[in-house]
Amino acid sequence: MSSRSLFARFLRFIGIVLMGLTGGITLLGGIGTTCAALFPTKYESMAALAPFQWLYILFVIGGIAIGVWGIWATIKLVRGTSDSYWMSLQALIAGVLIGEFHIYMSRMLRGKSMPVDAVVYTTILTLAIFLIFRIPYLWQGVNFARSDTKSNLPAGGAAAIMLGLLTLTIQYTMGATHTWNGVNYANAFNTAMTVVGVGLLFLGAGIFVSVSRVWGTASRLAVQHESA
Structure with a gap:
């Protein structure tokens, strides 16, 4: 399979978007664990975590670190660097291992572990897809190191937009598992989340605009070359 084929580009698109979403969800999950890690005795359902507060603080640090790691790996995938795939794989494996321990x-x-489950299941899905990419026939085309940034930018833009939407709606999607005594703690960082979410939407839109301009310029040059 050629790395320039439509199917190969589609697979890379899926991989980049999934990796970006996984990194973002993991980062948000790490931040979201803060309430349980720092104030377990404040909530009746979290009181049992108090003796292991130190461990949940580590879960916060680990979640944030792995989330940033995953986002950085996504950027490398878009750029098509030689280490992008392996960095992604390492971040995903770390996310699964720590996430499974967190769930346990x-x-x-x-007695329950939501919403960590959703983060881990998303990570497992992305890891499975990335392992499937290594099937020799598929890898001939997917190999991110053989791709170019220009062809991967739309996937980066899509990932940014989807992360922006997720960030802007996190207080609704996670409200059920973060509401105690009538207070939705998923809405605790509303201003910051709004700024980040809107910023990601603009970033994604900007990437699509820049890509369309590049493609438009390339098309005009191709026409001029054929006419010459």
Whole structure:
């Protein structure tokens, strides 16, 4: 399979978008664990976590670190660097291992683990897709190191827009698992989330605009070359 084929580009698009979403969700999950990590005794359903507060603080740090790691890996995938695939794989494996341990501890201590489950299941899905990419026939085309930034930019733009939408709606999508005594703590950082979400939307839109201009210029040059 050629790395320039439509199918190869489609697979890279899916991989980049999934990796970007996974990194973003993991980052948001790490931030979202802050309430349980810092103030477990403040909420009745989290009181059982108090003896392991130190561990949940580590989960926060780990979630944020792996989320940033995943986002950086996504940027490398878009750029088509030689280490982009392996960095993505490492971030995903780390996310699954730490996430599964997080789920185990939460279920053991308080009987449930949402919304960590959603983060881990998303990571597992992305990891599975990236492992499938290594099938020799597929890898001939998917190999991110053989791709160019220009062809990967639309995927980067799509990932930014989807992350922006997720950030702007996090207080609704995670409200059910972050509401105690009538207070939706998923809405605790509303201003910051709004700024970041809108910024990501503009970033994604800007990428699409720049790509369309580049493609338009390339088309005009091709026509001029054929006419010459």
